[in-house]
Amino acid sequence: MGVRDKNTIMDEMAIKRALTRIAHEIIEKNKGVDNVVLIGIRRRGGPLAYRLAERIEAIEGINVPVGILDITLYRDDLTTLASQPLVHRTEVNFNINHKTIVLVDDVLYTGRTVRAAMDALMDLGRPKSIQLAVLVDRGHRELPIKADFIGKNVPTSKQENIAVLVQELDGDDKVIIQEIIGDS
Amino acid sequence: MRLLVKGGRVIDPDNDLDQIMDLLIEDGIISQIGIDIDQTGAEVIDARNMLVCPGFIDMHVHLREPGFEYKEDIVTGTRAAAVGGFTAVCCMPNTQPVVDSAPVVRFIREKAEKAGLVRVYPIGTISKGQAGQELSEVADLLAAGCVAISDDGKPVVKANVMRNALEYTKMFGIPVLSHCEDMELSQDGQMHEGYFSTIYGLKGIPAAAEELMVARDIRLAELTGGHIHICHLSTKDSLELVRQARARGVNVSCEVTPHHLTLSDEILGDYDSDAKVNPPLRSAEHIQALIEALQDGTIDCIATDHAPHHREAKDCEFQLAAMGISGLETAVAVIMDRLVQEGQLDVYDMVRLFSCGPADILGLDGGTLNIGARADLTIIDPAAVRKVEPEKFQSKGKNTPFKGQILTGWPYITIVNGKIVAREGSIV
């Protein structure tokens, strides 16, 4: 199975604007960020969470704690994968009890990743609430999960793939829509 | 009844013969060897590109009967011998009961007679009950048909018992076949002691466990003037002891097995109990020394130490597995493939080591293509390529570390008393 790039749907500026808007929405929805923590889902949710924290600090002057969640051990498709994905550390070095957690990921698709992330969070403590922020919502949900903050809604077909590139990991900031070619 | 073996390379070390010729058998006797023998009225075996040899003799096999028929019996054992290219075998006495009395000898001979395939020469025990204490009734055993004595399976621990055995057999001109092993040094041993026993974590059997006993037995032969024959000799220094003893005029002979000549202790890493054998497979330097000793004549014969086992005895934890290799059906092919084809052993020497070699040690009537001799012949197809498939063995013992190997050079036809008993792996 391979992929072919179709077109860029967000460039660096578009991503920047979307994150700034989400930062404002988080502050607005929670009436400030006193009790808010950001937790990014490995891998691209991590850098996005840190960027949101920077923007929130720029707006509110408050340093919001950021953590990184590795959900590998909570995935529901482990036994059907061809080989095991690498397990990485979860880096949440603060207490999440009674916190409002904003879970951050790049793309919302089937909802399974978010489901795994919520299970993983519950094993770390007992948050007051969990909200979800994603850069792209591409539809095709398989679980009753909905994002609270969305950078861009992108209707896609299942034959397409959304690739989010971030400077920190990929050396570039953009969102590309790709076509899946060959048998899946 | 005329059988003409036509156009083969006739090799008879007993008569210094190695030439392409015909060989005629009449009424079970070799009647003529020559070029273009008249084939009128004869059944003809086309032996072109074949080796025509005196019937091979395996002087060390365990036929297991009486007592252990679940491992092997005289019928299956002699069938295995026949397809393996052997026209005669000497069977070791560690049966149940042991061969320490004339009735057991007669039982074996009758069974072998009835099986009617290859000659079976029983070997009697050295000690009563193979208990290592009192000498067996050697004269009685010989009269019943034994050709030598041995407590094989275990050593004669007491030096004075071995001394008496060597002294006593001197009268009869037969050898004492000695399984040389110091049981205290070899205790609980699973394989040759060395680098590979270290890395496989298996208790080692040091080469010295054999050499100590070889040294003792040679000294006792020297003391008594008896004939000591070292069974399944496997170490470099055992060979050195034999060489030195010969130089002093000691009456010592020795045999070596195909597996000790071709397999090293390294293969035990799979913990495949089919490679578990006593004496153990040795390291490369010992193997090299054994091959050199084949070439220089230190070794008198090749014998299989055919030790068939029931599947249950091998299909278990390595440490609990029985020792031994089912060897009759692979011996010739292994030697042909690994030594002869590789240029490590002259084909003429191979024939000597399988024929007049053992015959001379035991004073057997055989191992020769003398005119007028009984027509026991082994015909080998040096180009035959076959896979070792234990499940197709005639022997009940499928325990071979050569399983699955593709070997070149197999017995083609085995003739006993002028009659074809086996052809290309099948009983006729």
Add this chain to the structure above:
Amino acid sequence: MKFNRKDLLGMRELSREEIQLILDTAIPMKDVIKRDIKKVPTLRGKAMVTVFYENSTRTRTSFEIAGKYLSADTVNLAISSSSVQKGESLRDTIKTIEVMGFDLMVMRHSMSGTPQYVARNTSMSVINAGDGQHEHPTQALLDMYSIRESKGTLEGLKVAIVGDILHSRVARSNIYGLSKFGCEIRVVGPSTLIPPEVERMGVKAYYSMEQALRDVDVINVLRIQRERQEAGLFPSLDEYANMYMLSNRHLKYAKEDVLVLHPGPMNRGVEISSEVAEGSHSVINEQVTNGVAVRMALLFLMMGGSKDEIAG
């Protein structure tokens, strides 16, 4: 890097990359152990069985809890009460366990090579939890994890293994594992307990503690078994202790930050003194925790992927 093995039988067969993957995977596993909620759902629906033909509560419990933390169903086959005592063949026992549907078997056996034999005869994955005097790969992995955690690296360290090398599967597995990371390995003990041709394994053999421990980064002390003295391999435990018991006076030969390991259970006053066992150089307790983490990593790597793919 994928872990594509049906079985883990020894360190000799593992590549450096495979070892690295196991050790790296053990890091997040150790995080899980340190949490309040130690269970993750990873191996839900998987079943493993521990089969110990030789007593070792420590290793068995470590595997058992590792499986449980990962949500695998874990069963211990108590050998004393099982059919083994009734003379059933090992082959039949294994077949019975296999048809119960276990995915993985952890096996401890007093006879070298038995896990190899079992692995050949079953479709279950087999982890060798110590076979005779051959290998104990998970012990070596946890030792390596502990060393790497303390020293930051394994590369080029000088490691001394002290005691009964001849009978030690821990020594063999450590030698194989550490030598893949360029460690300089020394073995030291009485000459009767140094196996033949051990230096062909790429180690240096010593009889003197002073020489062997000079400038080492790590000392791994092996357990000495009373039976060895009874078998005549050394004259008395006292004499052994006088010559080879690791005590504070020996530590001064080693590097200042030397690490002391012991696979446990310890014979204090025989192979190790209490002051060393409890001293600042000892990571003996941490080894136990790391053992669980390393075993979790292995169970994840061996049961976490699709079986068909691994077999293929």
